[in-house]
Structure formats: C-alpha cells, structure tokens
Amino acid sequence: MSRSESSSKRDTKEENVPSPEGDQTWIAIQPLPRRTSDTGVQQDPSTLPPPSFQASRFDIVLRRQHQRPKEGGGLKYPDVPSRFLNLSNTFEFSGWGILTRIVLDADDIKKGEGDIQVARSGRRLGQFTAAALAGNAVLGSVFYALPAVVAVANIYSPISLFMATMIMFLWRPVMEELASALPFGGAPYTYLLNVSSKWVALLGAAVLLLDFASTSVVSAATAASYLSGEVKLPFPVYVIAISVLVVFALVCLSGLRESARLALTLLSLHMITMIVMFIAAIIAWAKSGNGLLKENWETGRTYAPPQSIGQQIFNGFCIGVLGLTGFECVPSYVSHFKTGIFPSVLRNLHYPAILLNVLSMLFLMALVPFETILQGNNVLSALAEVAAGKWLRIWIVVDAVVVLCGGVLTGVLGACELAERLACDQLIPQIFLRKLITGAPAASIVAFLLFNCVLYASSGFSLTIISKMFSLVWLIVMTLFPLSALLLKFSRGRLPRARRVPLSVVFLTFAIVFTAIGGNIAIDPSIVGYAATYVVAIVTVFLVTMKKVHIVRWLFWLYDQSVLLHNLPGTKTWGDKMTSAVKDMRRQPVCLLINTDEINRLFHKALYVKQNEETSCLKLVHFYEEEEGIPSEMEANWKILDEAFPEITIDLVLVRGAFTPSRVAALSHRLQIPTTLMFMSCPGSHFPYVATDFGTRIISL
Known part of the structure; x- marks a missing residue:
C-alpha cells in the first residue's frame, strides 16, 4: 500500500478530525464573529483590536475540543508525521476519551472491603517465624564465611568479623524507615518503584533476583560440599546440590505459612546445636588453657600475607560482610509481617549473627591448630570434634546441611514475592500470579528452580565462582537500601513513617558499602565479570518484557521498509498480525x-x-x-x-x-x-x- 493510499484511509476514518491542509478552520486568522463590547453593544469586528495571542490560542483549543466526537472514539490527529511509508500507522494513535460517572453499589463495596480484609489477614507472621524465614540464611552463613575470612585476615579474623557484623547497626534504622513507609512485598524493588522510575526499579529487580538465586545455590552447594567433606559420595557433589534445590522447591509448594514453620524448626535446631558446641568449647578451652592460642598466634604471623596488619583486618572486614547475607531477604516478605514487628525481626537476627560469627572464630583460634583452620574445609566440624568428640562433629555436620538447606528456602520465598510484584506491574507474564490451593505460586517456584539450575550449571557447578559473584551482588543489593532511603526523603518526604533516619546515617551507610565493594574488587577483580554477566542477562530479559511494544514496532518498521516482503506468499498478513499484537499489548x-x-x-x-x-x-x-x-x-x-x-x-x-x-x-x-x-x-x-x-x-x- 502506498503512502498516499494510507493517508487516504486515515482521512476517511478520521472524518471528525480536520486536517491542516484541507480545512481552513485550523487557520487562526479567519473572519471573526461579531463581538460584544464592554457596554453590551455588538460591534463590527473590523473596528476592534485583534485578539491577544493567549485569546487566539484558547479559541483554537476550544474549537478543536468542540469538534471531537461526543460519544468517544475517532482517531486523534497525530502529533508527528508517520514514520511508516507504505503501511498504515493508525495503531499509533488512540481515540478520544470520554467522561463517565460511577456510583459504586453495595456489591462493589463488599468486594472492596473483602480485598482489604484478605490483605490484612495475610499479615500473620510473628517476630520469630518472620525472623526464621531469613534466619537460616543469616545464621547459616557462618559455615562458609569463616574460611573465606581466615584466608585473607589470618589471625586477625575475629576483629574483622566483629567489625563486619557491627555495620548492621547502620543498615537497621535505614531498613526500618523504608519498611514503615512502604511495607510492600518484593522490596527493595518496590521501594525504588515508588520513589523513582520504573527503569531504576527494573535494575534493582534484576540484582535482587540474582541475589535470591545466589543465596539458594550457594546454600545448597555449601551443604553438599560439607557433606562430601565427611563422607565419600558415589556421585558428584553437584547432584546433591541440585537435589536439595528440587526438594525445597517442593516444600515451598506447600505454602508460605507451612514454609515459615519449617524454617523456624530448622533455625531452632541450629541455635540449639551452636549453643551446645559453644558450651563444649568453653569447657575445652578452660581445660587446655591458652597454649594453643599463643601457638596459633605465632604460627599465623608466619603464614601472614605480605600486607600490613591494617590491610589484613580491612580485607577480612570486606569478606566478613558475607556473614550478614540473608538480611536483604527480610524486607522481601514484610507484607506478611504483623504490624510493627519489623524492628524486632532485624534485632532477633542481628545479635545472634554477631555472637555466632565472632565466638566461632575465637574458639577456632583457641582450640584448633592454625594449619587445620587454613584448610578451610568443615572448620566448625573440626572445632566440634576437638571440643567434645566425634559425636558432636557428626551433629554439626548434620546441622550444617539442614540449616544451609533452610537458606535455600529463604531464597525461594524471596524470589516468589518479587515475581508476584513483577507480574502485578506487567513486567512478567500473568501466569506468575496464579496460585495452588495451598496459596503457593507454582509458576514462580518452578521458574526459580530452573533459573537456579541454569545459574549453577553455567558456572561449571563451581561453588567458588558462585560464591565470588554472590559477594558482590549482595553488596550491590545492600546499596539499594540507602539509595531508596535517600530517594524516599527527596521524592516522598511527606509520606508518613514510624522512623526517620538522619541523612548523615544514610551517607555513612553509602560510604561503608562502597568501601566494602571496592575492597572485594581489589581482593579479586574477577568477581566483577561474573556478577556483570548475570546481571546483564537478567536485565535484558526484563527489558524485553518491559519494552515489548517498542520491539514489535521496530519489527513493523523493518517490515514496512522491506517492500518486497509485502507481496511474497505468506507475508501479507505480517503487518496485520504485528498491528494486532501492539493493540493487544x-x-x-x-x-x-x-x-x-x-x-x-x-x-x-x-x-x-x-x-x-x-x-x-x-x-x-x-x-x-x-x-x-x-x-x-x-x-x-x-x-x-x-x-x-x-x-x-x-x-x-x-x-x-x-x-x-x-x-x-x-x-x-x-x-x-x-x-x-x-x-x-x-x-x-x-x-x-x-x-x-x-x-x-x-x-x-
């Protein structure tokens, strides 16, 4: 179809909308109607001064609005010339709007009140069950954080871990302000969506999804590695890791409430185990004295990396923040918390994280030879055997596997909340909103399981690569919280909230997290490549879903330019199909x-x-x-x-x-x-x- 034919069709359809070329009523200078003077006497317009620019512009606007169809419909005149030379571009322009008056009836009000009650009834998690959902990831991180810290901080590891765990005192008030102002699920993506543009929120969602996947994969792979360090397996370690991912995906299909109860059970067993080990370690330390501690101090100085003491402590601090992984998952399902318990949830996770990380490292230095600590394999089980014997070592291994599996649960539940928000915002298909009779989102769980398997396989089933990527991604996610708080203060300052954090705390949090990011990159620059590759891949997928209309329009333009395609067999309906697709989307x-x-x-x-x-x-x-x-x-x-x-x-x-x-x-x-x-x-x-x-x-x- 030629351009002239296309224009002719549009003119026919837009008979209620005049074109600039064919209708002189669009010209501002035209015979003026008789006007009434201030005295009420009609005067010849030729004797009156010309109307002002403002009056002329207003007259034109009124004239154009008067000519619009009263019943709606009819295409508006395009604001730019058509970019399509051979095909119609009527799908680019929408019809005139209409005025509607609505009176909500009793049935409408009843449905609305029912929705409000359902939303409020979903807030059923108390401070301990809510803490347990993320607690297995937070308190289970001790099994993989300690060896990584010793490798860079040496004998100064207890100092580094103490400093790393203390920085949550900065993040907690920032997270509390955000949660009290915007208690939505899927945070920090939802924070960014409400205080900035959808583009910024999209980037946050990509990093957050990668963090959830890394949490699940690292937890499952570490559990499998811990098990393989104690018993000889007849199959590769990654088989155990994938099996763990599959099993806990099935557990999540039973619903959020049941998953929270299971998480609380696993976390309770872990805390009991650690308390028993600490008591045994204190008794063993009292019996053996400080001899091994002094020996490890001297041995550690000979094994020390060629850096200053301050550099070693700083490197240990940068790696030690991994002992806090899991905190970023707590706001993801804050919409299920009972009102006002969010600060208690963070407190219930933070204090145990400080004690577990610092005391575990201190007991290792006092009871386990430094050469064994440096090996980095199952160091806590080695501590348990020295403190109480083989029976406690077996117990610790079982606990490690169980609590790390609970970390998989944390990642899955966080990803499901994020997927629900993305589906509500039209970023992913609506199938992710469908739920089973248990209330579990089956599509989200299955898709996340597949994504975990792809992530693990693409790394060559390497726990080292996934862990490196995880460390940087986690720090980037933690950066989103002070960023959201800063934008909240600037863009939504009037929004009521239970707590307001000073700007100095927000900027100090920025300084700490950027320092930790820089330190991790300096220790191992390769982590940037791993993290960037996965983030770009996820952002690309989200970009396609967010800009799908633009993509179809580009395809339509390419088809419009290829005139030969218009007459080939089987291609004549391509333009109609793409036009229909744009309208549907x-x-x-x-x-x-x-x-x-x-x-x-x-x-x-x-x-x-x-x-x-x-x-x-x-x-x-x-x-x-x-x-x-x-x-x-x-x-x-x-x-x-x-x-x-x-x-x-x-x-x-x-x-x-x-x-x-x-x-x-x-x-x-x-x-x-x-x-x-x-x-x-x-x-x-x-x-x-x-x-x-x-x-x-x-x-x-």
Whole structure:
C-alpha cells in the first residue's frame, strides 16, 4: 500500500478530525464573529483590536475540543508525521476519551472491603517465624564465611568479623524507615518503584533476583560440599546440590505459612546445636588453657600475607560482610509481617549473627591448630570434634546441611514475592500470579528452580565462582537500601513513617558499602565479570518484557521498509498480525487517582504513565462526595490532556463517594484494573489512611 493510499484511509476514518491542509478552520486568522463590547453593544469586528495571542490560542483549543466526537472514539490527529511509508500507522494513535460517572453499589463495596480484609489477614507472621524465614540464611552463613575470612585476615579474623557484623547497626534504622513507609512485598524493588522510575526499579529487580538465586545455590552447594567433606559420595557433589534445590522447591509448594514453620524448626535446631558446641568449647578451652592460642598466634604471623596488619583486618572486614547475607531477604516478605514487628525481626537476627560469627572464630583460634583452620574445609566440624568428640562433629555436620538447606528456602520465598510484584506491574507474564490451593505460586517456584539450575550449571557447578559473584551482588543489593532511603526523603518526604533516619546515617551507610565493594574488587577483580554477566542477562530479559511494544514496532518498521516482503506468499498478513499484537499489548488500562485540576500536575502524571507503562488507555479517577466538590477546571483540563497525548485515550471517571481504601478496591473490581496499576500522589501526615492500604503506586511528591 502506498503512502498516499494510507493517508487516504486515515482521512476517511478520521472524518471528525480536520486536517491542516484541507480545512481552513485550523487557520487562526479567519473572519471573526461579531463581538460584544464592554457596554453590551455588538460591534463590527473590523473596528476592534485583534485578539491577544493567549485569546487566539484558547479559541483554537476550544474549537478543536468542540469538534471531537461526543460519544468517544475517532482517531486523534497525530502529533508527528508517520514514520511508516507504505503501511498504515493508525495503531499509533488512540481515540478520544470520554467522561463517565460511577456510583459504586453495595456489591462493589463488599468486594472492596473483602480485598482489604484478605490483605490484612495475610499479615500473620510473628517476630520469630518472620525472623526464621531469613534466619537460616543469616545464621547459616557462618559455615562458609569463616574460611573465606581466615584466608585473607589470618589471625586477625575475629576483629574483622566483629567489625563486619557491627555495620548492621547502620543498615537497621535505614531498613526500618523504608519498611514503615512502604511495607510492600518484593522490596527493595518496590521501594525504588515508588520513589523513582520504573527503569531504576527494573535494575534493582534484576540484582535482587540474582541475589535470591545466589543465596539458594550457594546454600545448597555449601551443604553438599560439607557433606562430601565427611563422607565419600558415589556421585558428584553437584547432584546433591541440585537435589536439595528440587526438594525445597517442593516444600515451598506447600505454602508460605507451612514454609515459615519449617524454617523456624530448622533455625531452632541450629541455635540449639551452636549453643551446645559453644558450651563444649568453653569447657575445652578452660581445660587446655591458652597454649594453643599463643601457638596459633605465632604460627599465623608466619603464614601472614605480605600486607600490613591494617590491610589484613580491612580485607577480612570486606569478606566478613558475607556473614550478614540473608538480611536483604527480610524486607522481601514484610507484607506478611504483623504490624510493627519489623524492628524486632532485624534485632532477633542481628545479635545472634554477631555472637555466632565472632565466638566461632575465637574458639577456632583457641582450640584448633592454625594449619587445620587454613584448610578451610568443615572448620566448625573440626572445632566440634576437638571440643567434645566425634559425636558432636557428626551433629554439626548434620546441622550444617539442614540449616544451609533452610537458606535455600529463604531464597525461594524471596524470589516468589518479587515475581508476584513483577507480574502485578506487567513486567512478567500473568501466569506468575496464579496460585495452588495451598496459596503457593507454582509458576514462580518452578521458574526459580530452573533459573537456579541454569545459574549453577553455567558456572561449571563451581561453588567458588558462585560464591565470588554472590559477594558482590549482595553488596550491590545492600546499596539499594540507602539509595531508596535517600530517594524516599527527596521524592516522598511527606509520606508518613514510624522512623526517620538522619541523612548523615544514610551517607555513612553509602560510604561503608562502597568501601566494602571496592575492597572485594581489589581482593579479586574477577568477581566483577561474573556478577556483570548475570546481571546483564537478567536485565535484558526484563527489558524485553518491559519494552515489548517498542520491539514489535521496530519489527513493523523493518517490515514496512522491506517492500518486497509485502507481496511474497505468506507475508501479507505480517503487518496485520504485528498491528494486532501492539493493540493487544497496550490494551491494559491504568488509573491515575487525582484530587486536583491543576494542568501542570496532571500533565506530569500522564507523562509518567507514557514513559513507564505500555498502555493506550489512561483513566483519570476523581472521588467526590458532593457535586460542588469537583474542581471547576477538571473537565476542561482533562480534554486538553487528552489532546496532548495522541497515543493514549484519556478518560475522566468521576466516582461518587469518599476516597477510602475499600472504595478504591471496589473500583478496581468495577473497572477490572488491579490496584497495582492505579497511581496516586504522595499523601501527607494528615491523610486519614495508611497509604499502603490502597495497594497503589505512589508516583509524585
């Protein structure tokens, strides 16, 4: 089809929209109607001064709005010439919006209140069960953190571990402020989504997903390695690791609540085991005295790396932060916590992490020969055998395998929460929202299991490579928390929260994490390559899902340029199929919940939708209780906004009733638009409701 034929078709379809070339009513200079003077007498327009520029511009806007179809529909005139020379580009331009008035009936309100109750009933995890979900990863990290720290910090390892575990005193208040302001699942991705653009949140989601996968794979592989260090296996170690991943994926299919109970059981057994070992170690130390400690001190100085004492302690600190892995998973399922327990959960994990890491290393130095410690294989089981005998060594090995398997559970549950949020935000297919009768998201669990296996296999089933990548990815994820806190203060400063952290603490947290990242890269620069490869791969996948409409349009443009393809057998319907695909992918509407008619604020909100959501339908929703409560210029400014975005149909929906969480949920049912695709401004301290009860995204100050 030629360009002229294409234009002719568009002119036929757009009979209600004049073209600049064929309709002189678009020309500002034209015969003027008779106007009335200030005295009320009609005068000849030729005797009056010409209208001002502002008046002329306003007249044109009114004329164009008057000519739009009252019933909606009809294409808007494009704001730019067509980039498609041979094919129609009508799919680029949307129809005119319409005004709708809605009164929510009793059934709608009942459904909305039911949604609110379901969301609140999901907050069932107490401080100990909530801590257990991440606790196995946090407190199980002692099994792989200690050998790594000794390799670089030598005899100064207890000092390095103490310094590393103490930095959580900086992160805890930052994480508490974020969780009290935005208690959504899938954090820190959801933090970034509500305080910045979708692009930034997308990068955060990619790093977070890689962190969850690394948590599961490293935990499973370390458990298998610990087992292989004690018994001779008839098959490769990676078989055990993959089996662990499969088994705990099946466990997660039983549901979150049952998984939390299992995690609490595993963590309780681990704490009992460590307490027994510490008591045995204290008794053994009291009997043997400090002789071996002094000997290890002297031996360690001969094995010391060729660096200063400060350099060794610093390197041990940079590696020792791995003893805190798992803390980043806690905010991922904060939406299931009982109200107000988040600070207690962090406290319940932090203090045991300090004691386990520091005391374990101290007892190793006092009771185990330094040559054995440097070997790095099952060092805690060696400590248990020295302290109490073979029976305790076997117990420690069993505990190591069990608690590290619990770390797999932590990664799976965090990934499921993230996948649910990504699906709600239209970044991954909606199948990830479907759940079994147990409430478990089967698609998310299976997909995450496959991703873990691919990640492990692509590393050559090497625990060393995965661990190196894990150390850097974890630090990057921890960087997202002070970043989110900084953006929260700047972009959403009015949002109510239970705690506000001084900016000095946020910047100090940045300084600590960047120092640790630099130190890890200096120790082993290869970790950058491993982490970057996986992050780029995940971001590419997310990018395709986020910009799928743009990709199809590029394909459509290539097809448009290849005129020979238009007449080849079997290719004539390609253009229609791609046009249909674009329309289908842009069919999901989104809502802007507005309370003002200020055109500048409305424009910036609509621009956010255009830049971050692939949709051709935007609904401006205003709740009002009395007719006088509707802003006077809302309808006029809505029409201007509808004209300003030719590619989006902008409807105005006036809903009678108070603006409450239950009514927003009811409107969600009425319009068939999930609340995650409803956007609102940041509420202030006098707002009578908790912003997160609405389940909407906050997109402006």
